[in-house]
Structures are given as structure tokens and as C-alpha cells.
Amino acid sequence: MVLDPRVKQLLLILLFAGSSIGIAVALYFMFFAPSTPGAEQTVPGQTAGTGTLPTSGAGTPRPTTPTTPTTPTDLGDLVADGGVTQTNQLTTGRVSNVALSGDGQNANFYNPNDGKFYTIDAEGNIVALSNTKFPEAESVEWNGDADKAVIEFPDGSNIVYDFGSETQVTLPKHWEDFEFSPTSDEIVAKSMGLDPNNRWLVVSNADGSNVQSLHALGENADKVTVAWSPNDQVIAFSDTADQPAGGLDRQIILPVGKGEENYPGLTVEGLFFTPNWSPDGKKLLYSVVGDYSDNKPLLWIVDATPATMGENRRSLGINTWADKCVFASSSVAYCAVPQSLPANGGMQRVLYEDLPDSLYKIDLSKGSSTLVAIPADDTTMNNLSVTEDASLLYYTNGATGTLESIRLK
Template sequence: MQERSKRVLLITGFIASVIAIGFAMYLVFFASEQAPTPPGEKPTGVVPSGTLTPSQTGTPGAGGSAGTTGDGALPEASPVASGGVTQTIALTTGPVQNPTLSADGKSMNFYNKEDGYFYTIDKDGNIVKLSTQAFPNVQTAAWNQNAEKAVLTFPDESKIVYNFETQTQITLPKHWDDVEFSPTSDHLIAKSLALDPNNRWLVTSNDNGSNVTSIQALGDNADKVQVSWSPNDQVVAFADTSSIVGNNTSSGFDTKVIYPVGKNQENFKGLVVEGFGFASSWSPSGKTILYSVYGDYSQGKPLLWLVDGTSANMGNNRHSLGVNTWVDKCTWSADTVVYCAVPQNLPDNAGLQRTLYANLPDTLFKIDLSSGRSSVVAIPQTETTMSNLSVSTDGSVLYYTDTFSGQLKLIKLK
């Protein structure tokens, strides 16, 4: 009898367990289903067919990035730059290389690596070939002032000067590096790099490569010389060949000297700069030099500086502009106005390893050099890394290359 009672209890317990498990499964798989949606109502949390998923709200990073409106929504992009989120317009569907402002001050020339042709975008937005001749695998194109001629460099280091107006070309020596045009476009400057360091020179020539003149011996320092022909025709390069010359007691910065190389071998006063990574850009008149350097004083970030650049006052009135970016991300709009793409949230020591931060999104700044004031002009509506900046002659449009896509784009300034 006792054995039978045990069996009954076991069977009863088993049945109770099955019922409990079944009820639990019901709660998990069936009880959580939503009730049917009444007619005429849309289910909450479901996007109706044919619409886009709504943007998620949030707080973008600091440093000039787009903020949110009072209700948490992203601000609407303005068609014209006014200091906030601004629309950008793509001029090409694919990547471009070596863009430059053309002679009319409003069209853009560029190279299309996909088909090997050079193009221009006219005032109506039409893309037109500059030449019927294709140039496959151009590595670099150094344009002259009016963008009707360019020095083209190919993978095998061969180089030509091509005139897009006359559709003619001239071959240059392979051992010429960093070839650029003079401000008047009738001369070239280059580093003539022979195998023997004793025969390495900074040279000038006519724009067809004739009448070569040696300017400065380079020796083993060719990589420390930056070709940079001033608009006033006085300086042709900068030599970053000095070591740290000590601590500037007035500023507390480590300093070094950059030597301007005169066209006629003049001995100009050196530029005393604070830090490392010197790179420069002449003002349109050649009166001043915009440059960037980095050091401990800037937490290793690149910092823009301005200094006088004529023979009479070379190196005078040196002062920081307080903007952390590299000078090649800037462009001149006038002798006292510069536009710069400034990386958002640039970390300390970015100047030491620039490539690590090459894809940081940029904010567009305007710097008034007469007052020293800088202000945000535009935050691109889509996070963008900007390069190859150019401003139209009338100051109405800023062109740039979108580093992410390689496309040529513009922002309306007015």
C-alpha cells in the first residue's frame, strides 16, 4: 500500500510539473504578443511602408560639430554658410584629383584617374574635357597661376609640362623633383637630384626647361627644403635645416630658424618659429606668410601663425592665430582673409602622427587677419574631411575635395 501511494504522488507531481511548464511557455511565447491594431491606426514603433527610418537624436561631439535644437532634433542645414550646419553640393559623382581654380576665378579644373582625362566644370555646372589627350596614371599635377598649364608627374618619375590651351607638351628631366611654376608662369623651379649629392641643386629654368640656373646647393638636405616661390618674386624656397636654437625666454617655447632662399641668392633674415613641422603658404601679395608648426606649448597640435614676409621686414610681427589645423587645409580669399578646415576634437600630439587623424571631420573657419579673429563659417551637413580648399574670386563659393568620397564639392558662402 505504501508503495502504491508513492507511485500516485510521483504521477501527480509529474502532471503538475507539465502543467507549470506549459503555462510558463504560454507566458513567454503568446502572452507578450501585441493586441491587434484597431482599423485606421498605425502600430507604434513601426515605420510605415515607403518611408525612411527617422533619425536618432543625440549629442554630436564638441569642437564645432552640429548641435541639436531645443526639442532634440538636428538643426536644418542652411543653403548658405551662416555659422551653423550648412548644405554641401557635390559637383562630381566620382573621385577627382589635383583640383584647382581656373583662370576665370569660378570654374574648377581637375584630373579623373578613372579615364585619364583632365576636365573643367564651367559656370553652368557642365563637365568639359580640357584636352582630347588622355594622361593615364598621373601621380601629381602642379598647375600654374592661371591653370592653363601643368607639370604632370607619372609613376616612373617621368615629367612633362602640358599646355592645355595650345595642346602641346614638353618633356622635363626625370631627376627633377618638386617642380612648380613661378608666379608669372614663365619659369619653373625644381630640385635637381643627381646621384652624387655634390651635384644636387635647387634650380630655375624657363617654362620649357631651358636656360637652367642653379640657385642653391642641396647636398643631403633636399628633403629639408620646401619649394615655395613668393608672389613678390623674392623668395623661392624655405630651408628647415637648423636644429633647436634654444628656449625663447620671452615666450617659453622651443624655437628653431627657417631660412628663406632668395631667388638671386640673397641672404634674408631667418624666420624664428616655435616648434616642428613647418609648412607655409604665401599671402596673395607676398607680404605675409601663413604657417603651421606644433610643439609642447600647443600640446603637440598644429597651430597657425602669421609673420611678415617681405625682404625689408622678414620675420617681423610673428603671432599665433590660435587655430589648430595644418596650413595645407587653408586657402586665401584675400590678403587679409583665410578660410581653413579645422579638425573637430583634434587630440593632443596630433602633429606628431598626422596620418592617424587624417579622417577627422572638419569645421570651416574664417580668419580675419587684420583683426586676428576667427569664426565658424560652416559645419558641413554630413561629417566631412576637407582638403584642397579654393575660394572663387568673388568670394561667393568655397570648393573642396571630400576626402571620404574623393568628390569635388562646394559650400555657398553668400
């Protein structure tokens, strides 16, 4: 059949117009159409404001949307049994200043993203400890039950905040390096006056009243480590003694009491002394770095009551820092141990802080250690906390800053 020329011309025009429209639509969706937005990550609370000193707010803690725990894709045991073990990611964002809550099961933490404090359980359910915001908190020191905290800010401001009563008190700006007493009714701090002759180790009530200047610091403030013992006998350690005979690394560390006590010094085989008290205050777990350990940090245990200070000192043979350990009881501790720390790694810790860790259990009564878990994903474990029943261990991931956990039972 032969088409009429006019009909043929009309069909060609329609075909050309249709093709043009199709090409235009395709170009629009390719280059100009708006993309579908992704799922927005929600963080608890509101966005933090400026870094001004917060004020006390009223109201009770309110629940927020829980974060569903996730596990790595790598295979591993659900419960730690000496091998590769799965871990649970409890928060989606970076947290800091983690401490076991007073119930012995949950973990309290600070969220720098919104300036608020929260508590979280093993299932990822989050509850705000307070509606009060603390933007840009720089340092947080919890009391034993984690219901009070000394909070330091970049402008030098310091406060004690009581999360139970929602009240706060202000501490002097020239105070630093805080720690609560075992009963939480007192605090110790370094009072850093401009004049070295006006620098003291001080103790006060938790509200800042009744200040007692106990020991002059002078130019040696950086040689004093605040560490209040659970038995209320020692409040700090001082690296100011004359060097003893026996090697360049050997030092005498002086325990500092609240009065005029004259405790025996601790002989340690290395530098960078880092203490960690047992819960009953009878023993001291510490790490030092020296030739004895190829300049890696090495864990030691020693008796540390006033009557036994310095006795029964022995190396545990574990190369890690004492602040990467947490006590589950007075005789058992769990420690995150770098998997491949090289010789001299303890001399410049900052260079090796991102090494993946394995988890070890330390039996202090026997001086033995046991590999408990190797996280399924290479993980740097910091700020360890263990639940009261020793069934769960919380930690922060050194790479991501997220709060994670690993099951021990």
C-alpha cells in the first residue's frame, strides 16, 4: 500500500517530535532531576550550642530512640572463648568518658555531638541522664557510682554536676586533674597558681568547700599522678625521689597520703609509671617502660596497703598500659593488649595507639594471664568497663570512637 505523501510527511513529523520529547526526558532525569535523599542519622537530643558554661536544668531523664547493636560480618564466637569473637556496636556516633553506671550493668557516656550525657544498656537502649547540655566538655571525671562528675571546659571552667539532683557547683578555674574520693564526698585536685610557690595538691568537699592544701607541687606538678586509693590511704603518686642504684630505668615512686604519712616508696623498673588500683586497695597494677621490656609497656602487680607497700612485686609478662585494664574483682582484671607492639613502642605511645588489641584475663592471685578474645574486626579497645557480674565488657573503638561491647559469659 502506498501512503499519501501528506500522510507520510505527517507521520515523519510525529516520529521526530516523539523522539525529541523522549531524548529531552532522558536528559532531564540524567542531569537535572533531584536525587532521593538518604536516611538521616539521628543522634540523641539536640545539636549542641556554643561552648558557654551550661546551667542547671529541670526535668527528668527522658528515653531516646535506641540504637540497634550490630555485629561484624566476620565469623566469630558470640561469647569470648579464647579465639575470634564477635563485637556489638552500641552507638552510631563517637562518644567519650565512658563509665560503668551505679547499677553495675549499664554504661554512662558523654555525647560530644549534642553535649549531653546518656546511659545505655547491652541492647543499645539509650536514656538521657539529664536534659542539661554541656557543650564542648573537655574532660569528665566520674565518681564511683557514675551519678556525679567533675566536668572541665576549654575556657578553664570547672563544675561538679549531680545527675541525681540536677544541681551543679562551680570550682576554681586554676584547679585541674580531679578525682573523687572512694565515698564521693571529697575531691582531690592540683591547684595550679601562676606562681610555682602557689601550686598545691588540694583536697576539698565535693562542693568545693573546706579546701585543704596538703602538699606543695612547685615545679613538679607534672611528676605527680592523682590516684585516690579505694581504701582511702593514698591520694597520689610522686616521681620526685632521688634515682636509686641499679640502672638508669630504676625509679622510686612515692605514695602520697592525705596527712604526714611516710609510706615506703615503690621501686619500679622503668619510666612512664601508670597506676591502676585494685577495688579493695590492697594491690596496685601498674605499667612502666624500660630496657627490662625492650622499651615496651610492661604490667606489674605489687602489694600496696600502708603495711605492705612495695612487697611481692612481680611482672605479669603482658605488654600493655595499665590504663587499658579494668578490674572485674580484686583478683581479676581484663586488659586490652596490642597485638603487634614493636620494641621501643612504649617510648612514643601516640605512634602506636591505633594498633588492634586482643583481650586478656589477668589472675592477680596467681600472676597468670589468659587470652580471652580476639575481636573479629581489628579493633583498638580503649576505656574498658566490665559489668558487675563480669558478663559483658564495654569499650570505645579507638578508630571510630563508637561504644562497643563484647560478651564474656
